[in-house]
Amino acid sequence: MADKPHRDLIAECSQIIYDGFIRYNNNFYRLTKRARRRFEQCDWQGHQQDIVDRVDLYEKSVCRIVLVLRHNLGPRVTDHPLWNGIRTYFGDRLNKVPDAGFIKTFFNSITRRIFGTVGIDPELEFVSSHFDEDIEMAKSLDLRRYPYWGSLERIFETILDDFSFGVPYTDLQANATRVANDIAQFIQAECHGSDDYLRFEFINSHFYQSARAYLVGRIIMQNDILPIVIAFRNEDGGIQVDAVLMSDKEVSIVFGYTRSYYFTNPNTVIGAVYFLHSIIPRKPIDELYTVLGRLRQGKTERYRIFTEHLYLTDEQFVFAPGDKGLVMIVFTLPSYDLVFKVIRDKFGYPKTLSRNEVIAKYKLVSKHDRAGRMIDTQEFLNLAFPVNRFSDDLLDELLREASQTVRIEGNKLLIKHVYIERRVRPLNLYIREVPKEEAELVILDYGQALKDLAQTNIFPGDLLLKNFGVTRHHRVIFYDYDEVLLITECNFRDIPETRDSEDELRADHWYYVAENDIFPEEFIKFLSLDKTLRDLFLEVHQDLLTPDYWRKIKGNHLAGKVSFVVPYHRPAHPLQKSQNRQK
Structure with missing residues (x-):
């Protein structure tokens, strides 16, 4: 192949890359499409495996094409002028192609792998953002539109029927009434009862994540546009509405950077990204690509947007x-x-x-249900x-x-x-900076975070407050993964009784500790808290300090009982209940 005429060589290499992307994209859609069946059949373990397979798919696809090109081009595989020609030829054929940005990102991944590019090489990569093309794609997003004719119940009977599943609803009319009532209550509380609805619009594809399916849309009103996300669960009795989310905070958390990636098949991913950005405008575009499972595009957008900002300051x-x-x-x-x-x-x-173990821990998290x-x-x-x-x-x-x-190197700092x-605020700093009531709430949420992680088979390893942070929504999250373990890998033990007074005075353990032995009774040592916060934590989360709690969670995971933490219906802490009563 390397001996072919220059233009023929360029064409063949371009086709190899394009065909490689099409194969990757078809496999991506195959895995994504399977989410509907997983949801309808309650195959949660299968869905978890699909998450792993879809994360791995891009890297495997790029490596496969790089190997083919190395074999076919031989010593010319790093011929810079040749690749500049391939880039131009390839790009000319993608004008106005739907979601062409994904194809160009795939091309970039291949050239960066072949050349080991540091920074950006515009001779070998596509670097500019085609904002105008993105907007055109956004306009082509397939939406279902439902004008409002005076009855919320009737309109949502139609909507739920249009977005039905292979498993029937428990009661279509009752579910439609549930949605209508939730909307009316929200409008009454947040919009002063101004129910001047014009129409409802929904992306023509379900969104699947963990054990839930979602409809994502917006309410067009006379003087406002509101987000609306309807969550569904599938249990023995059939499909039923689990939640109706309409506040910016609720919808933002559902599409947050602390959750697993969605499985959805809109007719244009770019269109879906810009639609989501229109209803949750504080959510960065790059994050939305990532949330929809287009991880490499999310990385590309994140680096591009950040670099533009860097040079403006x-x-x-x-x-x-x-x-x-x-x-x-x-x-x-x-x-x-x-x-x-x-x-x-x-x-x-x-x-x-x-170092390799640290990298492996981060890879584990990238493929795991992160429980928010x-x-x-x-x-x-x-x-x-x-x-x-x-x-x-x-x-x-x-x-x-x-x-x-x-x-x-020269005037650049190169980071391999x-x-x-x-960025979030470290928890140990946050509790010193906020009023007492806010500190109490986040310490209780710290305990809930440990329980949520346990439900998805994650033990943080290092429980120090400095390894946790607080988001702008005041949720506690974990961000230091170098000691992460699966709950099923841990051995949760009681601290043995001391044999004599000498044991009690020893600075180290008087008993043998094997790898992955965990002693929950010692957890309180990690909490550098004043007495008030410490006592509150123990009042609500004392069970975290007992081996039996962790053994039960481990037993459930070993028995194949899959647990999910949904991004709503958060358990109310006693402090929150008390504050609600006072209100």
């Missing part, structure tokens, strides 16, 4: 707020809501794991930033303690490997 990268990590160097740009995490060359005491309690972390390779944009102390530590990953995630 003169700020420097600085250490992120919070205690310094023993495993990661964590930094941020103060004006932008992201943190960057670089693995240290050597880990501080008492960390004993290896773990930040989605994106792995980037070979990034480049202006070296003068780093504060002196941060630059010194990166070069000194992450020399395997970071180096200076970095994790990027949303």
Whole structure:
């Protein structure tokens, strides 16, 4: 193949890449389409496996095409002028092609893998955003529209019937009435009863996540547009409405960066992204691509948007707020809501794991149900930033303690490997900065976060408050994954009785501790809290300090009992109940 005429070679390479994308995309849609059957058959374990398979699919597809091109091109596989020609030829054939950005991102992944590109090479990659084309695609999104003719019950009988499943509803009319009542109550409470509905619009595809299906839409009113998300559950009696979500906060959490990726098949992903952005405008575009399962496109958009912001400011990268990590160097740009995490060359005491083990922990989380309690972390390779944009102390530590990953080349700081995630306020700082009532609520939510993670077979390993953060919605999430374990890998033990007074005085353990042995009675040591917060935590979450609680959770997982934490109907803490009564 390498001996063919130049133009023929360009055409054949372009077709190999395009065909590779089509194969990937078809497999992506096949896995995504299967979510409906999983939901209808209550096959939750199968759905969990589909999550893993779909995350792995992109990398496997890119590697397959890279191997083919290396074999076919031989020594010309790194011929820069040849690839510049392939890029031009390839791009010319994608004008006005639906969701062409995904195809170009696939192309970029291949050239970056072949050349080991550091930073961006516009000769080999597609780098510009085609905003006008995106808007055109957004306009082509397939929506079902329902004008309002005076009865919410009748309109939602029609909507639920149009969006029916292979399993019947428990009671179509009762479910429609449930939706109508929830909407009316929300409008009465939040919109002063102004029920000037014009029409309801829904994306013509269900959204599946964990054990729930969702309809996603908006309410067009005379003077406003409101989001509406209807959640469905499937139990023995059939399909029924589980929740109607209409507030910005509720909908934002449902599409949050702490949950598993959705399975949905709209006619245009770009259109779905911009539709979601229209109803939850504070949610970044890059995050929405990721939430819909287009992880690589989400990464591409995140890097592009961040880079544009970086060059509009003169700020420097600085250490992120919070205690310094023993495993990661964590930094941020103060004006932008992201943190960057670089693995240290050597880990501080008492960390004993290896670099590869840390990377494996982060990969585990990326494929797991995050229960709304773990930040989605994106792995980037070979990034480049202006070296003068780093504060002196941060630059010194990166070069000194992450020399395997970071180096200076010309006026650029090259970072070989970095994790990027949303910035949240560390929990240990947050509770010192907020009023007593808010501190109490987040400490209780910290305990609930541990329980939510346990339901999805995750044990954080390191329970220190500094490893947890608080989102803008005041939810506690976990973000330090280097000691994450599956609950089923842990051995939850009672602390043995002391044999004599000498045992009681020993600074270390007087009993043998094997790998993955966990002693819940010791958890309270991790909570650097004042007496009020400590007593409140123990009042509500004392069960977390008992081995029996964790053994029961482990037993359920080993028995194949799948648990899910949905992004609504959060358990009310006693403090919240008390505050509600006072209101």
